[in-house]
Amino acid sequence: MTNKELIKQNLENYFGYTSFRNGQEEAVLAALEGRHTLVMLPTGTGKSICYQLTGYCLNGLVVIVSPLLSLMQDQVEQLKLNGEKRVAAINSLMDVQEKEWVLKHLSQYKFIFLSPEMLHQEYVMAYLTKVPIGLFVIDEAHCISQWGLDFRPDYLDLGLVRTQLNFPLTMALTATATKRVREEILASLYIDDKNTKEIVYSVDRSNIAFSTIICDRDKNQHLMNQIEKLKKPGIIYFSSKKTADEIAELIRSKTTIVAESYHSDIESEDKIKIQQQFVHDEIDIICATSAFGMGINKSNIRFVIHYHLPGSPEAYLQEVGRCGRDGKPSLALLLYEKGDSMIQFRLQEDTLPTVEMLEYGYKKGVTPEGSCSPSQKQLLENYLKSNLSIEIAKQQIKSRIVYKQQQLYYMIDYAETSSCKRRFLLHYFEEKLESKPDSCCSNCNLEIADYYGESDLKQKISSQNEKNWEETLNALFLIGK
Structure with missing residues (x-):
């Protein structure tokens, strides 16, 4: 049996599908040929099947x-x-005994998920080096690059981890990465370019239309006007936890729409409950920070609204990519007001360590107590563990600040441009718009009214009510007895 026949058979056996989406077959075949792969497929197009199917074949x-x-x-x-x-x-959700049991029985498992922090634990690495690893997968691989969305310092050691694991076959997956970021991912992982295949598909999702509403101190009014009419379910993204809570409360008090807020201050149990209710169409709208969405397996999200300006085109496409995964028409709506960028500038300041923090850390060998945000602390600790000089650390932080500002300015330009918004976003990723969909963007004659309609939740309740009436009538008149 050829590899092509094998993966087609396993696709149906393990997942129940008879055909591949773009890029999936290409990625799996390359891996089965023994080549490392960097897979960039749009959000919601089935990247997980690439490594899961490969795993079943190895x-x-x-x-x-x-x-x-x-x-x-x-x-x-x-x-x-x-x-x-x-x-x-x-x-970290596992207790010590559970971890110990799983690590001692690794040979009985096929798939093991780990946070990068776990790979810093010597005892975890000791167990991993004792078992044959068929495939080493890095999900959300853009976190490796200091130029990528959601840069994670703990991802920087993954090249060293690969070395300790004797350079296993590797697959890196991402949805949004510029050419510069992709190059840094491969370099950071110590992956041999000659034995690597990049499977890169357009970030464009033709079923998602892009729209911007310019606001002038009337953002809440515009928001309420749209959410009452738009077909649901949907997600509204905020840069502020407080505002997410306030708007969720406003929606509940002024409408019959079922809305909940979701962010890092919500208790873990409540988060899981909210996720499940949203997935099962029991909640119409989630008012969330960027903490919500990754890993949520829900295909019928009809709109994503951004109440605040996102910090980068990568973040924007990641978040709007959570709507329309069923391929049906969906809307990405940005509510923009002059001055919206200030909240992002403040968030950027809280993300990277200051020159004073670096100087204190390098001099004392510890992070300053009480004055660092979690992100600043983590980055500073990473620098202190590295062999980099303070001069290089300062230069890297300076470059990072400039780059993040450029990303934000691009988003400001996106909000204010009078040209095609889809083309504008694709240009950032060095792509050209090959064919413009009928419903493209608010600068290309898009009608938002095309996205109005009843929510799935209301249809569900209406359908249930009809069913209940049928059952009542049947019982009254003994129909079918």
Whole structure:
């Protein structure tokens, strides 16, 4: 049996699909030929199948490095729903005894999900080096690059981890990465260019239309006007947890729409409950920070609204890519007001260590107590562990600040441009718009009214009510008895 026949057969056996989406077959075949792969496919187009199917076709353990607990848990649950019992996630949610048991029985597993922090634990690495690894997977690989969305310092050591694991076959996955970021991913992982295949598809999703509404101190009015009419379910993204809570409360008090807020201050149990209710069409709208969305397996999200300006085109496309995964028409709406960029500038300041923090850290060998945000602390600790001089550290931070500002300015230009918004976004990723969809953007005669309609939740309740009336009538008149 050829590799092509094998993967087609396994695709149906393990996942119930009879055909591949763009890029999937190409990625799996390259890996089965023994080539490392960097896979860039649009959000919501089935990147997880690339490594899962490859894993089923290879001997050995599949190790998946994932940046978010919610993402890990969702992938584990999806595999279990597909009947795969040989799967576990080793992370901070596990108690010591559970971790110990899984690590001692690694040979009995097929898929092991790990946070990058876990790979810093010597005892975890000791167990991993004892088992044959068929495939080493880095999910959300843009986190490796200091130029990428959601840069994670703990991802920087993955090249060293690959070395310790004797350079296993590797697959790096991302949805949004510029050419510069892709180059840095491969370099950071110590991946041999000659034995690597890049599978890169357009970030464009033709079923998502782009629209911007220019506001003038009337953002809430515009928001309420749109959400009452737009077909639901949907997500509204905020840069502020407080505003997310306030708007969720406003929606509940002024409409019959079922809305909940979601961010890092929400208790873990409540987060899981909200996620499940949203997935099962029991909630119309989620008012969320960027903490929501990764790993949420929901195909019928009809709109994504940004109440605040996102910090970069990468972040914007990641978040709007959570709507329309069923291929049906969906809307990405940005509510923009002059001065919206200030909140992002403040967030950027809280993300990177200042010159004073660097100087204190390098002089004392520790991070300054109480004055660092978690992100600043993590970056500073990473610099202190590295062999980089303070001069290089300062230069890198300076370059990072300039780059993040450029990304934000691009988003300001996107909000204010009178040209085609889809073309404008694609240009950032060095892509050209090959064919313009009928519903393109608010600068190309888009009608937002085309996206108005009843929510899935209301249709569900209406359908249930009809069913209840049928049952009542049947009982009254003994129909079918």
